[in-house]
Amino acid sequence: MKMLTKFLLVFAFIFGGMQFMNAQSNWTAPASANKLQNPYKGNKTATAEGKKLYNQLCVVCHGNKGKGDGLAGMNLKPRPANLTSSKVQSQSDGAIFWKITEGKPPMASYKQALTDQQRWQLVNYIRQLGGK
Numbered sequence: 001m002k003m004l005t006k007f008l009l010v011f012a013f014i015f016g017g018m019q020f021m022n023a024q025s026n027w028t029a030p031a032s033a034n035k036l037q038n039p040y041k042g043n044k045t046a047t048a049e050g051k052k053l054y055n056q057l058c059v060v061c062h063g064n065k066g067k068g069d070g071l072a073g074m075n076l077k078p079r080p081a082n083l084t085s086s087k088v089q090s091q092s093d094g095a096i097f098w099k100i101t102e103g104k105p106p107m108a109s110y111k112q113a114l115t116d117q118q119r120w121q122l123v124n125y126i127r128q129l130g131g132k
Contacts, residue, residue, distance in 0.1 A: 027104055029095035036094030040120045050125030053118055057110075066129035076106045089130035096123045 040046035054062075061073035066083035073080040081088055088096070100119045103109030110119060 027099065029091070029098040033094045033098035034092040036092075036097055038093040038097070038120055038123055040117070040124055041093065043124065046117075046121045047124040047128055049118070050121035050123070051128070053114070053122055054125050057113075058122070061107075066126065078106075080107070083126050084130045088126070093120075093123050093127070096126055 054066075059070055061068075061070040061076065061080040062083055063069040063073065063080075068080040068082040070080065083089075097119055099107070100114075100122055101109065101111045103111075114122075
């Protein structure tokens with residue numbers, strides 16, 4: 001995991017100064033993603049595992065509290081999403097899972113790096129960041 005974290009830091013800094021045509025704020029998951037059901041919804045163990053993954057992989061860009069203010073995220077354009085915002089929290093679990101899976105530069109895709117279970121665990125933790 002340490003090597004993956006280092007890779008993500010390097011990736012973030014390399015692309016930090018670049019402008020992307022499609023703003024992250026307009027990033028919408030396909031309607032089919034809303035049909036995906038979270039098999040770990042309400043599972044406290046899964047949420048705790050999601051927190052561990054978040055601290056290993058996501059905190060560098062999204063920050064300790066999910067506000068989009070992580071050290072590497074400060075140089076990204078567009079800036080990382082505020083995971084506590086109503087814009088993120090109003091999305092379905094499936095949409096958030098899809099975004100973690102697919103990514104969109106500068107957000108990395110975690111399709112190959114994390115299992116489905118781990119991505120759902122992250123969804124659970126993101127919900128916790130938003131107070132849900």
